[in-house]
Amino acid sequence: MKEYLTLTQIQEDLREGVLTCVNLVKHYLDRIQENAHLNAFVEVYAAEALAAAEVVDQKLARGEAGRLAGLILGLKDVLSHQGHAVRAGSKILNSYTAPYTATAVQRLLDADAIVIGRQNCDEFAMGSSNENSAFGPVLNAADHTRVPGGSSGGSAAAVQAGLCHASLGSDTGGSVRQPAAFCGVVGLKPSYGRISRHGLIAYASSFDCIGPITRSVADAALLLEIMSGADDFDSTVSTREVPAYSESLAWSGKARIGYIRESVESTAIAPEIREKTTALLDRLKAKGHAVEPIEMPLLHSLLPTYYILTTAEASSNLSRFDGVRYGHRSQEATDLESLYKRSRTKGFGEEVRRRILLGTFVLSANYYDAYYTKAQRVRRLVREESERFFKQFDFLISPVTPTTAFKIGEKTEDPLQMYLADIFTVQANVIGNPAIAIPCGSGENSLPIGIQVMAPYFGEKNMLAFASYLESLGLKH
Numbered sequence: 001m002k003e004y005l006t007l008t009q010i011q012e013d014l015r016e017g018v019l020t021c022v023n024l025v026k027h028y029l030d031r032i033q034e035n036a037h038l039n040a041f042v043e044v045y046a047a048e049a050l051a052a053a054e055v056v057d058q059k060l061a062r063g064e065a066g067r068l069a070g071l072i073l074g075l076k077d078v079l080s081h082q083g084h085a086v087r088a089g090s091k092i093l094n095s096y097t098a099p100y101t102a103t104a105v106q107r108l109l110d111a112d113a114i115v116i117g118r119q120n121c122d123e124f125a126m127g128s129s130n131e132n133s134a135f136g137p138v139l140n141a142a143d144h145t146r147v148p149g150g151s152s153g154g155s156a157a158a159v160q161a162g163l164c165h166a167s168l169g170s171d172t173g174g175s176v177r178q179p180a181a182f183c184g185v186v187g188l189k190p191s192y193g194r195i196s197r198h199g200l201i202a203y204a205s206s207f208d209c210i211g212p213i214t215r216s217v218a219d220a221a222l223l224l225e226i227m228s229g230a231d232d233f234d235s236t237v238s239t240r241e242v243p244a245y246s247e248s249l250a251w252s253g254k255a256r257i258g259y260i261r262e263s264v265e266s267t268a269i270a271p272e273i274r275e276k277t278t279a280l281l282d283r284l285k286a287k288g289h290a291v292e293p294i295e296m297p298l299l300h301s302l303l304p305t306y307y308i309l310t311t312a313e314a315s316s317n318l319s320r321f322d323g324v325r326y327g328h329r330s331q332e333a334t335d336l337e338s339l340y341k342r343s344r345t346k347g348f349g350e351e352v353r354r355r356i357l358l359g360t361f362v363l364s365a366n367y368y369d370a371y372y373t374k375a376q377r378v379r380r381l382v383r384e385e386s387e388r389f390f391k392q393f394d395f396l397i398s399p400v401t402p403t404t405a406f407k408i409g410e411k412t413e414d415p416l417q418m419y420l421a422d423i424f425t426v427q428a429n430v431i432g433n434p435a436i437a438i439p440c441g442s443g444e445n446s447l448p449i450g451i452q453v454m455a456p457y458f459g460e461k462n463m464l465a466f467a468s469y470l471e472s473l474g475l476k477h
């Protein structure tokens, strides 16, 4: 089958009759089977997807199909889909079936997207390599000895390897963008409050965002447009009007671009990443855009702020998994306390337990001010610093990650090294702004490299148009 970069191309072929949804689904089912070693999917809905494809084909024949007819989609294992298992990559949810569908997923289904399966991820979205999954690691399709990134590793690898056309992931500190960069695909994190979180299994509620992983900026824009907007089930969603992102992708004019000096100068960043970023910035300068370095004094406070606040929120969010109401329940418990202890100790993996402990520690009475309150203050300062930045600039450009995809097992013994993979992605979540990762060619060993564009709060429209312009420069090659 042809390599489709956009849904528009698929829909053209559907219209001309050279393709049907049933053919498409069959094709992806074969691809999933051929690539089972990647471990990208934890469950495949073969019969259901084929039945849905027949319905969409009939709708197409009647001219009644929705805007996403022909979109074959994978869902990260943290998104609720009524009647289907959802495990958050964890053993603790081993017998749980979603009783309702996430708003974002429902909106895609209503537009005739077809869900082909559930995708592997780090447990409760905690990780940057997909090695923290109860279902085992996912392999990067560009090099099977390397990680696909995380936590939406299965979702990114599936799009990379052509196992589905697009995926839906979640991004708390880079979980959509970092794996997208490691896998050479597009990953979009919208503004906090743009897409409803209803039905997304919570990790850190003031950071979590649902976002698409696609092969093109155009598809990211279309999915965002369909998923965005007010929702009675989530009071943190903005009621701001949803622009027609997919129809506003033409970029004209000159952008004011800032970049953090350290991101291209620091020797802590792999030379190939610095080279790619510098080359792009030089190219943009040559095209007449204003490109300026900035100092970001708070850069080094970003990771501690992120990991203090997210672990605090996680320790609270995950307290609901107690062996009583959901999932794994220890059979060896003798009283209520031992039921909690044994169920949680067995049900959660090592990284999740580490974060619950860290979060509980930073929220404990004696340390609350020293860690939690302080981190909240720094969050405010980072926000203020970013607001000042976006008064002067349209976009912040940076690498997505300090290195390309690392080896499986390389960082598992040292969680701090793993956390460092998020240095450029967490800022957008700390301040709530939108950011997108787009492929920017490959480096040594032919491993993909990504570039990140961050925009002002609710500045998705301009950001996507600019990202589409960058894509048109042919950065991928």
Ligand SMILES: NC(=O)C[C@H](N)C(=O)O
Residues within 6 Å of the ligand: 125, 126, 127, 128, 150, 151, 170, 171, 172, 173, 174, 175, 176, 310, 422
């Ligand atoms: N969830 C995310 O966005 C990924 C981040 N690496 C974390 O472990 O928190």
